Amino acid sequence: MTQLTTATSEPISRVQIARYAGAVGDFNPIHLDDAFAAKAGLPSVIAHGPLTLALILDLIVAQIGAEALSSFDARLRAPVFPGDQLTVVPSEDGVEVRNASDVVVATVTLSRRSENG
């Protein structure tokens, strides 16, 4: 079985967030409108949680392929902002995800299809 290794995404851009909003139809202004995000106490808009998860998943798919995964169970620990890069670090049962400031933004438990027969 292919072992996961540490991998890092490109910086998340505002255009990427807007593209994702359009692709999935999620126009929550907290992802698109800085003034709205400020009212929520945030320094800027934040990436959609599912976009963050898709980028994490993509770092895993790049290593083991989409067909190999049977489940992906994520806990989001901190918001992800434009400019952030996500680094997946293998853990005992999945990956820990850190930003460039070494803050854990998510933890993910993974199951692989081969593990489930």
Added chain:
Amino acid sequence: MDLGSKGELVYEGDLRVEPLKLAELEAAIGTPTSGATASLVAWFGATIGGDERLVEALGMDLRRALLSGHRYEWQRPFRAGETVHASLKIADVYEKGTNQFAVLIAEFRDSADELIQSQHTTFIERTAT
């Protein structure tokens, strides 16, 4: 959040896995493997009925609500062009400490009623200050 919304069916209907939608998602992820990744996450289950419908059903305040957990369980990736039957249900709404939580379950089945994937989503709504 509306604690009385537990058990509510937010959405049920047929959806087509539009090649254009997959391409848009692939472009948003923007990597050499994003096509394969998009086939696993073609929809965020909680918003298949539209984010406004979800917000209305849960009585959620978007300034205080965040996604706190999400689980995908896959039987297989989505296939471009296929029609799937999707449902979204509010499985639970509860208070814990000073926060409120909502758990949603989305299921996607193929034309043979075989499960393609399920998603469990947990939102947290922080107490107003």
